[in-house]
Amino acid sequence: xxxxxxxxxxxxxxxxxxxxxxxxxxxxxxxxxxxxxxxxxxxxxxxxxxxxxxxxxxxxxxxxxxxxxxxxxxxxxxxxxxxxxxxxxxxxxxxxxxxxxxxxxxxxxxxxxxxxxxxxxxxxxxxxxxxxxxxxxxxxxxxxxxxxxxxxxxxxxxxxxxxxxxxxxxxxxxxxxxxxxxxxxxxxxxxxxxxxxxxxxxxxxxxxxxxxxxxxxxxxxxxxxxxxxxxxxxxxxxxxxxxxxxxxxxxxxxxxxxxxxxxxxxxxxxxxxxxxxxxxxxxxxxxxxxxxxxxxxxxxxxxxxxxxxxxxxxxxxxxxxxxx
Numbered sequence: 001x002x003x004x005x006x007x008x009x010x011x012x013x014x015x016x017x018x019x020x021x022x023x024x025x026x027x028x029x030x031x032x033x034x035x036x037x038x039x040x041x042x043x044x045x046x047x048x049x050x051x052x053x054x055x056x057x058x059x060x061x062x063x064x065x066x067x068x069x070x071x072x073x074x075x076x077x078x079x080x081x082x083x084x085x086x087x088x089x090x091x092x093x094x095x096x097x098x099x100x101x102x103x104x105x106x107x108x109x110x111x112x113x114x115x116x117x118x119x120x121x122x123x124x125x126x127x128x129x130x131x132x133x134x135x136x137x138x139x140x141x142x143x144x145x146x147x148x149x150x151x152x153x154x155x156x157x158x159x160x161x162x163x164x165x166x167x168x169x170x171x172x173x174x175x176x177x178x179x180x181x182x183x184x185x186x187x188x189x190x191x192x193x194x195x196x197x198x199x200x201x202x203x204x205x206x207x208x209x210x211x212x213x214x215x216x217x218x219x220x221x222x223x224x225x226x227x228x229x230x231x232x233x234x235x236x237x238x239x240x241x242x243x244x245x246x247x248x249x250x251x252x253x254x255x256x257x258x259x260x261x262x263x264x265x266x267x268x269x270x271x272x273x274x275x276x277x278x279x280x281x282x283x284x285x286x287x288x289x290x291x292x293x294x295x296x297x298x299x300x301x302x303x304x305x306x307x308x309x310x311x312x313x314x315x316x317x318x319x320x321x322x323x324x
Contacts, residue, residue: 006052008294009034010304013045018059020050021304023294028306038072047093051100056125058103060092062112065105067128076128078105078121084112095145098152101125102172106156110139120156120170122178132178138166146190150197153216157190164205165189169216183218192243192250195295199272201250207237210252212272222275229254229268229277239265243293248273251281253288267291283307 008023019033035054039045043066048059055070063083067075080092090111095104107119118140122132140158147154153171160166164186172178188202188211199221203210209225226233231254239253250272255265265288267281285291285301292300298308 009050009052009054010300011048011050012304013048018045018048018050018057020054020057022052023300023306028298028308031304031306035070037068039068040066040074046091049094049096049103051096051125053100056096056100058094058096058125060094060105062087062090062092065092065094065103065123067103067123067125075126078123078128078130080107080109080112080114082114084114086112089141091142093143093145095147095154096125097154097172098147098149102131104145104154104156104170106140106143106145106158108140108142111141118158120168120180122170122172131172131176132170132180134168134170134178134180136166136168139163140166144190146193146200148193148197148215149195151216155190155193155200159189160186167202181216189240191240192293192295194244194247194272196247201243203238203240203242207240208233210238210242210270212250222272224252224270224275224277226254231256239288241288241291242267244272244295245269245281245293245299246295246297249278251291251293253291255288 010021012019018037020035021031022034037057043061045059050057057068059066064077064079066077069075090108093106103123103125105121109116109118118136118138120134124131138158140160143156143158145156153169156168158166167183167190169181187205189205191201191203193200199215200213209223211223212221214221226236236254236256239255242251242253244250250270252268252270253265257263269278269281271278283291290302298306300306
């Protein structure tokens with residue numbers, strides 16, 4: 001059983017500032033920021049994280065990682081050396097550990113033309129001390145972090161554009177030593193971790209299927225190709241989106257184009273215990289990536305707006321009509 005967790009905090013960047021939103025039991029509809037933070041002068045924020053107590057704010061720019069206190073004072077800075085003048089194609093990312101004591105930072109140094117490969121670096125949030133560093137063999141544009149809800153390990157999904165996607169996992173032991181594991185694939189994109197942490201979901205880089213894997217081994221529990229949903233794989237693909245709506249239900253999104261050239265997508269529900277395709281979920285979003293399942297039966301859409309079946313006028317479709 002998943003232990004009680006601190007409220008989830010998400011961030012959005014607006015008007016040059018970092019807006020922090022708390023996802024708690026009573027937060028629905030359009031969310032209001034619980035706190036707003038001003039980055040250092042001249043900094044253009046790429047990614048950011050805020051601790052649930054809002055006492056630490058960490059963000060990345062193209063050339064450094066910065067930590068602020070809850071009152072906005074500068075705590076520490078770590079520059080990415082050498083300075084890169086490459087304006088596009090590399091997006092440094094960050095994630096806080098489950099206990100909020102460390103921050104994990106992905107550096108796409110190869111695309112930034114820093115003369116070496118990418119790096120994954122672990123910092124002490126309070127001091128800025130480097131606790132671990134992994135030199136990577138990737139040439140990534142950016143990466144997504146996923147924090148395991150039970151054991152606190154960190155998954156990293158590095159996107160290398162047309163060359164595929166690499167998934168790693170990092171763990172920090174009680175003695176502070178950091179260990180890194182690379183999964184043996186270059187063609188799977190990590191989408192989400194189950195809210196109980198027992199499995200994770202990936203989508204084929206070529207968008208031919210969605211798979212569910214055992215944590216932490218990565219052993220495949222279930223694979224659903226496009227054909228399993230009743231679609232023609234020559235005309236339909238699996239989106240790199242979706243995730244766990246509840247511990248037992250995942251959302252797999254399929255898309256394609258109509259004969260008139262208009263793009264379409266549909267959110268299909270999967271019972272991950274049985275592998276059964278159990279219907280569709282209709283959500284008012286303009287883009288498949290605007291839907292972010294939270295694992296507790298609710299989801300976020302652009303805004304951010306938090307929705308549930310009780311707050312949405314549209315609900316799960318019990319029919320399984322395919323190929324429309």
